[in-house]
Amino acid sequence: MWSSLSQRLLTLLQLTRMALVFTAVADGLCTVLLSAAARAEANRTSLNAQVDVRQVLAAAAVSVGLYGFGMSLNDIIDRRRDQQISPTRPLPSGRVGLVAAHVICGLLIALALAAGSYYAVLTHDWRSVMLVAWTAGLIAFYDLAGKYLVALGLLSLGLIRFFHALVPDPAVPVLWHPLWLLNHVAILSTVAYHWEEKRPPLRKHHVWAVAGGLVAIDGMLVALLAAERPEGNLLQKLRVGPGLLPPIVATLAFIAIAWRVRRRSETSREAGQKLMLYGLLWLIVYDAAFVAGYVRNPLATVGVLLLLPVAYLSVQLMRWWSKLVALSHPPSFKRART
DSSP states (O other): OHHHHHHHHHHHHHHHTGGGHHHHHHHHHHHHHHHHHHHHHHHTOOHHHHOOHHHHHHHHHHHHHHHHHHHHHHHHHTHHHHHHHOTTSHHHHTSSOHHHHHHHHHHHHHHHHHHHHHHHHHHTOTHHHHHHHHHHHHHHHHHHTGGGSTHHHHHHHHHHHHHHHHTTOTTOSOTHHHHHHHHHHHHHHHHHHHHTTOSSOOOHHHHHHHHHHHHHHHHHHHHHHHTOGGGOOHHHHTOOSGGGHHHHHHHHHHHHHHHHHHHHOSSHHHHHHHHHHHHHHHHHHHHHHHIIIIIOOHHHHHHHHTHHHHHHHHHHHHHHHHHHHHHHSOOOOOOOOO
16 A cells, blocks of 8 residues: 555656656745835835745745646656657656546636635735736746747746746845846756757757847846836845845855766766756855845745755655665566567
């Protein structure tokens, strides 16, 4: 009984890639804290007085729902292709049925929308649930078409992180935070795509399209948020000050890590896989850096940063668990033809 339950739970976690969901949770938590710090400064109160645990939990539920929805939908769409290149995944291996996968995918997007609606009720700002729906649409676009369009798909990955980070506070008191996530994910995905030698291959015009697209998207997003006059001064949201120092240091540190990964990897494909994993985990470092720079609360900074070892250990646990479950299965033999 325990073995069967363990296999089912492992299959669910593999289908939804929940080991890395903490990177999305950290993004939302950072926005909650940045928003709380801005209110505390405006109302001259403490950070604790502005942090609502219900908002924290609702934002985390949105992250879990959107992340799991995207990953399970991707596997549903790729199930035939995975039969050839990744036959051990939950769907092609038969460990989860197609109907069950659709149910799981549906429940996860329902969770995200329900949590987003609850968050909107708490904050009296229904733009949050609209952003959840918009982000889910971007995820569906990437899974259905974007990932085959190279540059457009790579930019879509960055936009998904951007809009997800806006869910807890569409007014975005520190615009640098979602913009940082957008650019990091798009550039990271582009480099990893090239190193992993994915198909269709990354050409020079794709690289230029990503670079030009990021410049255009950054400009358009800033312009759109500038139009929100009641939500505060854009110059305040994009102020350049000491608060940006921790994110800049974190960026330089990641560049050094990427260089080290490329030097120490035996193959380009191995380097790309490692870079993608480390780059996603590094999102938590950026979140903690923004909390350190703008919230200036050591306890809050440590709280966000603690999600990094949790995420890393979750990835390692999933790998260990997968191997353990595989070893628990009796070997199968085929009769040799004579």
